Amino acid sequence: MKMSGARILFECLKKEGVDLVFGYPGGTVINIYDELYNFKGIKHILPRHEQAGTHAADGYARATGKVGVMIATSGPGATNTVTGIATAYMDSIPMVIITGQVPTALIGNDAFQEVDIVGVTRPCTKHSFLVKDVKDLATILKKAFYIARTGRPGPVLVDIPKDVQIAQTEFHYPETIELRSYKPTVEGHPKQIERAVEMLLAAKKPVVYVGGGVVLGNAAEELTAFCRLLGVPVTTTLMGLGAFPENDPNSLRMLGMHGTYYANMAMTDTDVLLAVGARFDDRVTGKLSTFAPHAKIIHIDVDPTSIKKNVRVDLPIVGDVKGVLVRMIKVAKANADKVANLKEAMKPWLEEIAGWKAKHPLSYKHAATVIKPQYVIEKLRELSNPDAIVSTDVGQHQMWTAQFFGFTKPRTLLSSGGLGTMGYGLPAAMGAQAAFPERQVITICGDGGVQMNIQEMATLVQYRLPVKIVILNNGFLGMVRQWQELFFDKRYSQTCLDLPIDFIKLAEAYGAKGFQATKPEDVEAVIRKGFATEGPVIMEFKVAREEKVLPMVPGGASLNEMVLNA
Amino acid sequence: MKHTISVLVENEFGVLSRVAALFSGRGFNIDSLSVAPTNDECISRMTLVTSGDEQVLEQISKQLNKLIDVIKVIDFTDGSGIEREMALIKVTAEDERRAEVLRIVDIFRAKIIDVTQKSYTIEATGSPLKIDAILELLRPLGLKELVRTGAVAIGRGAKVWN
Ligand SMILES: Cc1cc2nc3c(=O)[nH]c(=O)nc-3n(C[C@H](O)[C@H](O)[C@H](O)COP(=O)(O)OP(=O)(O)OC[C@H]3O[C@@H](n4cnc5c(N)ncnc54)[C@H](O)[C@@H]3O)c2cc1C
Ligand SMILES: Cc1ncc(C[n+]2csc(CCOP(=O)(O)OP(=O)(O)O)c2C)c(N)n1
Ligand SMILES: [Mg+2]
Numbered sequence: 001m002k003m004s005g006a007r008i009l010f011e012c013l014k015k016e017g018v019d020l021v022f023g024y025p026g027g028t029v030i031n032i033y034d035e036l037y038n039f040k041g042i043k044h045i046l047p048r049h050e051q052a053g054t055h056a057a058d059g060y061a062r063a064t065g066k067v068g069v070m071i072a073t074s075g076p077g078a079t080n081t082v083t084g085i086a087t088a089y090m091d092s093i094p095m096v097i098i099t100g101q102v103p104t105a106l107i108g109n110d111a112f113q114e115v116d117i118v119g120v121t122r123p124c125t126k127h128s129f130l131v132k133d134v135k136d137l138a139t140i141l142k143k144a145f146y147i148a149r150t151g152r153p154g155p156v157l158v159d160i161p162k163d164v165q166i167a168q169t170e171f172h173y174p175e176t177i178e179l180r181s182y183k184p185t186v187e188g189h190p191k192q193i194e195r196a197v198e199m200l201l202a203a204k205k206p207v208v209y210v211g212g213g214v215v216l217g218n219a220a221e222e223l224t225a226f227c228r229l230l231g232v233p234v235t236t237t238l239m240g241l242g243a244f245p246e247n248d249p250n251s252l253r254m255l256g257m258h259g260t261y262y263a264n265m266a267m268t269d270t271d272v273l274l275a276v277g278a279r280f281d282d283r284v285t286g287k288l289s290t291f292a293p294h295a296k297i298i299h300i301d302v303d304p305t306s307i308k309k310n311v312r313v314d315l316p317i318v319g320d321v322k323g324v325l326v327r328m329i330k331v332a333k334a335n336a337d338k339v340a341n342l343k344e345a346m347k348p349w350l351e352e353i354a355g356w357k358a359k360h361p362l363s364y365k366h367a368a369t370v371i372k373p374q375y376v377i378e379k380l381r382e383l384s385n386p387d388a389i390v391s392t393d394v395g396q397h398q399m400w401t402a403q404f405f406g407f408t409k410p411r412t413l414l415s416s417g418g419l420g421t422m423g424y425g426l427p428a429a430m431g432a433q434a435a436f437p438e439r440q441v442i443t444i445c446g447d448g449g450v451q452m453n454i455q456e457m458a459t460l461v462q463y464r465l466p467v468k469i470v471i472l473n474n475g476f477l478g479m480v481r482q483w484q485e486l487f488f489d490k491r492y493s494q495t496c497l498d499l500p501i502d503f504i505k506l507a508e509a510y511g512a513k514g515f516q517a518t519k520p521e522d523v524e525a526v527i528r529k530g531f532a533t534e535g536p537v538i539m540e541f542k543v544a545r546e547e548k549v550l551p552m553v554p555g556g557a558s559l560n561e562m563v564l565n566a
Numbered sequence: 567m568k569h570t571i572s573v574l575v576e577n578e579f580g581v582l583s584r585v586a587a588l589f590s591g592r593g594f595n596i597d598s599l600s601v602a603p604t605n606d607e608c609i610s611r612m613t614l615v616t617s618g619d620e621q622v623l624e625q626i627s628k629q630l631n632k633l634i635d636v637i638k639v640i641d642f643t644d645g646s647g648i649e650r651e652m653a654l655i656k657v658t659a660e661d662e663r664r665a666e667v668l669r670i671v672d673i674f675r676a677k678i679i680d681v682t683q684k685s686y687t688i689e690a691t692g693s694p695l696k697i698d699a700i701l702e703l704l705r706p707l708g709l710k711e712l713v714r715t716g717a718v719a720i721g722r723g724a725k726v727w728n
Contacts, residue, residue: 123591127634147634181576181637305628
């Protein structure tokens with residue numbers, strides 16, 4: 001049967017198992033929207049800004065593991081998605097972004113709302129396509145989804161000119177796809193895997209350093225099983241939080257710039273470091289020349305460019321984490337005597353770590369009259385459902401969430417790590433809630449960043465998405481203020497958000513509810529009320545204005561040179 | 567250290583800009599770049615001459631492989647390849663210098679492809695080192711304009727890299 005390009009688009013989405021898309025109409029996608037008008041089987045959510053729609057598709061992808069889809073019109077619609085695309089790219093999130101384009105005959109003519117979006121997004125997409133002929137559309141969409149979700153996942157952009165949406169062709173969807181130029185290495189080298197386990201079993205001070213790859217690769221269960229089998233200490237990056245339960249006695253929690261004292265000390269002293277789906281980011285390594293100076297490093301990653309990019313690696317394993325870990329478990333189980341030896345040999349190491357934990361646990365000073373932000377996070381954990389999904393914005397509140405929430409399950413923390421995009425939290429939570437209408441979804445934001453996509457309150461109310469919005473209001477762009485306090489002599493240049501905003505009235509203006517806590521004794525009541533209220537809710541906490549995120553490894557310092565209290 | 571790398575790519579729209587953008591975006595050097603279709607018209611072959619330490623070269627090769635349209639990356643630096651380059655060279659030469667230019671052209675087995683009373687245009691092919699050598703000899707005689715293709719490379723022996 002002959003179909004228009006617009007119709008083919010939706011048929012392809014359906015074939016890919018997409019049942020929900022985010023999008024915003026405009027001139028060059030009006031044909032797509034006309035097709036959607038009668039199309040059955042795909043739900044569409046209209047955000048109030050294309051950036052937010054893209055973050056929502058990203059939040060949907062992170063929470064579900066499926067490919068998120070965003071549709072935008074050409075020109076300004078497309079450029080509005082760029083921050084969302086770059087955010088997803090940096091954190092390896094699978095997404096397909098569909099943009100309208102001016103008709104092929106006008107491309108290059110500075111036509112109305114023409115932007116070379118393939119060119120603009122080249123450095124922040126895994127791949128991109130400009131569809132020039134409707135006959136190629138189905139195959140290109142098949143490729144786009146395949147590329148987005150396989151190997152190291154990432155966003156793929158498909159730019160569809162208006163005339164291609166209108167043109168008709170026979171619809172045929174390829175069931176499988178083979179790309180001779182794209183064949184990710186999935187299976188780890190068996191010999192290398194054996195060697196890795198041997199190396200680990202011979203260690204005296206091992207550490208497992210877990211990254212977002214374990215979450216992306218759905219391998220939290222295997223990772224946890226392997227680490228527990230060996231009884232080794234485990235630290236995770238911001239992106240890896242939830243891949244190993246933080247309430248496990250062997251959890252060192254998060255490492256890096258705002259990681260725990262004991263995780264960073266362990267990284268400095270370890271003799272065998274096993275990195276699993278982590279990319280040795282500069283927020284994690286600190287000064288490279290003093291990073292894990294005594295360690296042999298084993299690195300498992302599906303992307304060869306992540307390996308030896310910034311640190312030396314003694315034993316690389318290119319492959320998908322899940323399969324590699326399954327094999328590692330087998331090898332370890334076949335060497336039960338060596339596992340027993342390792343447990344014996346590690347005893348002094350685990351004691352040393354216990355000493356560090358006792359000396360400098362994560363902590364903060366309570367105050368009688370002012371709300372400490374860390375206290376709000378602890379209370380949120382205590383009062384929320386065990387399977388709650390938490391998104392964060394970017395800043396101090398993000399780090400306090402990472403430190404004090406205590407994540408125990410993968411895909412329960414959605415946070416912009418690599419790009420650090422303020423304005424991410426609220427729309428990402430919206431995407432997660434759209435995916436899981438019945439689960440509790442909370443976003444923890446600062447008073448600065450929440451205003452970068454606050455318009456999405458309207459979308460939450462319209463689609464009955466009961467996201468609970470927590471604002472830790474310190475009246476500052478707190479994270480930047482902290483740097484100014486520590487490194488710029490308290491010269492608070494342009495970081496004070498002096499205009500007090502009535503967030504409760506704001507919630508009400510959108511048809512939602514708002515509650516505020518100004519004293520420590522109100523915190524619990526406000527959280528309970530917020531959670532018990534139907535629909536979207538803002539919970540605003542007036543918190544200590546000049547609280548710092550600690551520990552902190554200053555930029556360029558070694559991991560063990562932490563500022564612990566200042 | 568200089569490396570000569572062959573990159574086989576799908577002959578897709580925008581592939582050249584992807585490769586070029588990879589080099590500029592990641593701060594890698596490109597000394598020369600040449601690109602044209604191969605005997606399979608769906609595949610183009612690029613020859614890149616680049617430089618950097620071992621770690622940088624490893625990243626360049628991995629990053630190129632990571633581009634979706636790249637089919638194969640071959641590093642010919644270990645002497646496994648033969649490199650050739652062509653140069654078109656315009657020299658202005660009058661009087662006794664004209665004979666000197668002809669002698670040099672002859673020694674390098676180059677060709678005169680255009681001639682006027684005041685100038686010669688020379689076509690020279692050979693390894694990049696040979697091109698450098700002829701240029702060095704021509705420069706004092708009045709080298710006025712130079713166009714080089716950049717190196718192209720192919721593997722030695724019977725093995726085919728398609
Ligand atoms: C204000 C702020 C402060 C921050 N402070 C910290 C901090 O203190 N500590 C910290 O850790 N982070 C911190 N971050 C985050 C930091 O910037 C990086 O985003 C983060 O450290 C990267 O995490 P990762 O190494 O797990 O890599 P990710 O970006 O999650 O990358 C995943 C890796 O796994 C690989 N991979 C993907 N899928 C698979 C698979 N199936 N199999 C195998 N491999 C796979 C990928 O190729 C990639 O190499 C901070 C961010 C902000 C905004
Ligand atoms: C879009 C964007 N602009 C600027 C920054 C730089 N930045 C990082 S954290 C931060 C402060 C955030 O303030 P707020 O949202 O109030 O959170 P807090 O740190 O106070 O918890 C800023 C400006 C950024 N990360 N993203
Ligand atoms: Mg703030």
